[in-house]
Amino acid sequence: MSKKAGPKRPTGPRRVRTRPRQRRSNGFDLRQKAVAAYPGENFQATLVFSRHGESEWNVANIFTGWVDVDLSEKGLGEAKGAGELLKADARCGELRKTWEERTCNLALEAADQLYVPTNKSWRLNERMYGGLTGLDKKETVVKHGAEQVQVWRRSFDIPPPPLEKDSKYHPSNEAKYKALDPKDVPDTECLKDTIARVMPYWEEAIVPELKAGKTVFVAAHGNSIRAIVKMIEGISDDVIPGLEIPTGTPLVYELDADLKPIASPLAVEPLKFGRYLGDAEKIKAAAEAVKNQTKAARGTGRCA
Numbered sequence: 001m002s003k004k005a006g007p008k009r010p011t012g013p014r015r016v017r018t019r020p021r022q023r024r025s026n027g028f029d030l031r032q033k034a035v036a037a038y039p040g041e042n043f044q045a046t047l048v049f050s051r052h053g054e055s056e057w058n059v060a061n062i063f064t065g066w067v068d069v070d071l072s073e074k075g076l077g078e079a080k081g082a083g084e085l086l087k088a089d090a091r092c093g094e095l096r097k098t099w100e101e102r103t104c105n106l107a108l109e110a111a112d113q114l115y116v117p118t119n120k121s122w123r124l125n126e127r128m129y130g131g132l133t134g135l136d137k138k139e140t141v142v143k144h145g146a147e148q149v150q151v152w153r154r155s156f157d158i159p160p161p162p163l164e165k166d167s168k169y170h171p172s173n174e175a176k177y178k179a180l181d182p183k184d185v186p187d188t189e190c191l192k193d194t195i196a197r198v199m200p201y202w203e204e205a206i207v208p209e210l211k212a213g214k215t216v217f218v219a220a221h222g223n224s225i226r227a228i229v230k231m232i233e234g235i236s237d238d239v240i241p242g243l244e245i246p247t248g249t250p251l252v253y254e255l256d257a258d259l260k261p262i263a264s265p266l267a268v269e270p271l272k273f274g275r276y277l278g279d280a281e282k283i284k285a286a287a288e289a290v291k292n293q294t295k296a297a298r299g300t301g302r303c304a
């Protein structure tokens with residue numbers, strides 16, 4: 001069968017390409033890089049977490065929970081630094097974030113990705129610290145003892161004491177939470193409670209983008225990130241107390257077609273799959289500093 005002549009190609013001088021071929025978006029190149037880096041792993045998508053940059057209450061060592069506080073000068077720098085690291089390593093396709101928008105916006109601006117579609121949800125908020133909200137962490141140790149405070153901070157299923165409904169820190173007294181179903185507004189939360197309210201968002205707002213092969217950047221909080229990471233890494237209830245999340249430091253997961261994490265040689269215990277971007281020694285020291293926020297000064301028994 002003779003080939004039917006296709007449409008007549010316009011005659012006249014051939015258009016000379018005056019500009020170099022437009023490079024595919026970095027996203028595609030980085031995706032190719034990731035696919036090439038994990039041959040045989042059936043790479044599907046990249047997931048990046050970053051805890052917010054250091055906040056003013058982190059500096060003051062105050063239990064924060066759902067209270068929305070500003071970033072410190074150092075935290076602003078950390079947020080920008082996270083974006084600079086992202087720029088080199090992960091082209092975000094989607095952004096999921098909490099109400100704490102400062103870190104996201106600064107990070108995406110530094111990564112030249114302010115155009116990324118964003119979505120925010122209270123479900124990514126920090127664990128609600130209940131009756132500890134607004135209290136100094138070291139003074140709380142002096143009052144209740146280091147062991148009890150460690151249980152409240154890092155146990156899997158033992159929450160801090162509930163916060164009084166009439167407290168100025170109770171979310172039900174904040175306009176931005178007025179639309180929430182009252183049953184979703186906690187008086188206190190343990191990590192198990194945090195997981196229970198983060199997971200519906202993970203399934204509905206993050207998984208579909210990952211399944212579409214997009215790089216999703218989740219800017220959230222120490223314990224809401226611990227909640228998702230526990231599930232991704234398969235960390236047990238008795239090991240999870242040992243996981244600390246430093247502020248403003250991108251944590252990258254490459255996921256396979258079943259959204260299972262691909263092991264990374266750069267992962268640091270108790271992580272097996274996630275790799276932090278940045279200086280490993282600085283990151284280790286920052287995670288240790290989070291752990292030591294409740295440590296009293298050596299030998300005095302008083303708070304440092």
Ligand SMILES: O=C(O)[C@H](O)COP(=O)(O)O
Binds near residue numbers: 062063065066222
């Ligand atoms: O809510 C807070 O105080 C911090 O953001 C997390 O505190 P933690 O490291 O003591 O859990």
